[in-house]
Amino acid sequence: MKRIEAVILDWAGTTVDFGSFAPTQIFIEAFKSVFDIEITLAQARIPMGLGKWQHIEALGKLPEVDAVWNAKFGRSMTREDIDKIYAAFMPLQIAKVVDFAAPIAGVTDTIAALRQQNIKIGSCSGYPRVVMEKLVPAAQALGYQPDYWVASDDLLAGGRPGPWMALQNVIALGIGSVSACVKVDDAVPGVEEGRNAGMWSVGLSISGNEFGKTWETYQSMSDEEIGSLKQQASEKLFAAGAHYVIDTLADLPSVIDCINERLVKGERP
Known part of the structure; x- marks a missing residue:
């Protein structure tokens, strides 16, 4: 060639x-609405580019997020937790993405x-x-x-x-x-x-x-x-x-x- x-x-x-604001802001909203966990925009950007379920999983493994999670729930994020955040994330993302087209x-x-x-x-x-x-x-x-x-x-x-x-x-x-x-x-x-x-x-x-x-x-x-x-x-x-x-x-x-x-x-x- x-x-x-x-x-x-x-x-x-x-x-x-x-x-790249359409996905990042929605991650922040989903974490807050489902588990009352606040993540920052800088944290939300770290795994950007991954599939969205995998993105949530990666956010949960960030040391600072994992520490907050353990302090609140006495454990690290589970697959069920990821599924719940993903379920909240998707409708928000579907509704918002057209505003960033x-x-x-x-x-x-x-x-x-x-x-x-x-x-x-x-x-x-x-x-x-x-x-x-x-x-x-x-x-x-x-x-x-x-x-x-x-x-x-x-x-x-x-x-x-x-x-x-x-x-x-x-x-x-x-x-x-x-x-x-x-x-x-x-x-x-x-x-x-x-x-x-x-x-x-x-x-x-x-x-x-x-x-x-x-x-x-x-x-x-x-x-x-x-x-x-x-x-x-x-x-x-x-x-x-x-x-x-x-x-x-x-x-x-x-x-x-x-x-x-x-x-x-x-x-x-």
Whole structure:
């Protein structure tokens, strides 16, 4: 393969929902409403990118959350506890996700530019199918529609950081080699997903979970504040195995050009 044939994009924080706020705030509300346990926004962001049941499980294993849980209940979180929080989380998430369906600035232009190069647009998400069935048409109405999407609970093998959702895109889109694919994500498990699938993996340092600011807040920040948070995000994404880290999806075409040059030289991810 001498050129990129497909990009596989995450959703929240990558193509829609600048700062990835739709899922994070709902985790906080679900923990509070079910067990009267308060978690912080920073804690809610730590496992971002995992499937939502697994995300709740990971939150319960955070030392500080586990300590609060033991202090309140005399035990650590159980599967039954996770199920109860998940049951509360899902209706809230389904109702809220459409409010965060607008494409991030530059996304629609980037998608159009990639399609002019005959690059197919795949996607996958940490959201389960019932959430994606609300998000996908809402995003389409606002100008973003990938060629294919897969949800975190669609595959028996599981979700991130495993390679399966990314590889399902390869199958569905008919791509001949994983080395002709670029996986783009704003969170660590999604970057690892791309690497585990044998693809070029690109992290986003500003638009998503690791930066963690709304578009309005970002616009009002100083260059120094932006630089500091961007560096922290970039370090985490590179540590997860990203081949490249860019600010937002608007910067992806230049990375595609670089990767195409490397493919011509015989390089692979």
